[in-house]
């Protein structure tokens with residue numbers, strides 16, 4: 029299959045390209061904002077905010093697009109709503125139009141931040157109610173995909189962690205390792221409950237969706253439910269770092285620009301059933317990343 033991955037410089041995009049190339053079944057194309065090289069894939073540098081997406085889809089004779097590119101920091105979205113809207117809604121809308129025009133299967137990356145975090149243990153059937161602008165922007169995109177009548181799947185994921193030599197943005201695991209290994213304190217919320225996701229697992233789940241041309245909503249995250257603070261402690265332990273440097277605080281005390289859903293844990297039963305999706309447990313996932321970091 030001829031597949032385009034957007035945002036291929038990010039953690040999810042990078043791991044997905046690796047997974048698709050390794051499976052040997054696909055012709056893989058990848059775009060990013062900054063220049064990059066990914067073994068086995070044809071890479072393009074383009075600003076999706078003004079790229080000719082129709083031309084890209086037509087010229088490459090694409091059969092599937094996985095849209096990972098986004099302004100993915102909730103705080104950046106809260107602070108700069110104009111850029112967030114442009115990137116997370118308008119770009120998605122233009123990609124979706126191109127996919128509609130050329131009959132291309134679109135897989136869109138959405139988030140657990142689409143929920144208000146009151147109930148937790150969210151399935152694909154639960155009502156959404158974002159409390160941040162980042163969540164709102166993803167909701168807008170989800171809604172527009174649903175009304176456009178194109179073959180598409182929406183993947184909601186949660187607290188993705190992983191490692192690559194050239195990451196454009198740190199994640200919870202790399203942040204904990206970075207701070208604690210320099211003997212610096214790091215504040216972690218005890219009341220934010222998540223289902224942390226090993227990036228490689230997410231990539232496998234997305235590949236299954238693409239391969240089987242699945243449509244509709246899929247929660248693709250880890251299967252273990254844990255607070256961000258406890259996840260950080262597991263990382264500290266696994267990396268033999270000083271756990272006491274983790275400052276356990278509440279979300280209120282953290283006081284970040286974007287409101288955070290408290291319990292946005294996802295239930296992955298549908299993905300397990302339909303995609304045979306079986307993520308690793310947290311301890312195993314952290315071990316895998318540690319071996320990649322060679323620490």
Ligand SMILES: NC(=O)c1ccc[n+]([C@@H]2O[C@H](COP(=O)([O-])OP(=O)(O)OC[C@H]3O[C@@H](n4cnc5c(N)ncnc54)[C@H](OP(=O)(O)O)[C@@H]3O)[C@@H](O)[C@H]2O)c1
Pocket residue numbers: 034035036037038039040041059060061062063074075076077095096097098099100101115137138139140184185186187188189196197
């Ligand atoms: N990471 C998580 O915990 C998490 C959780 C839930 C949902 N998600 C969603 O999953 C997707 C992937 O997340 P991620 O962690 O891989 O994000 P990421 O590391 O921030 O990567 C996003 C990518 O988007 C690209 N991008 C941004 N603006 C662009 C533009 N104008 N033109 C072209 N490319 C642009 C960036 O390219 P450059 O690197 O080249 O600048 C970056 O590589 C996102 O849609 C995110 O919202 C992530």
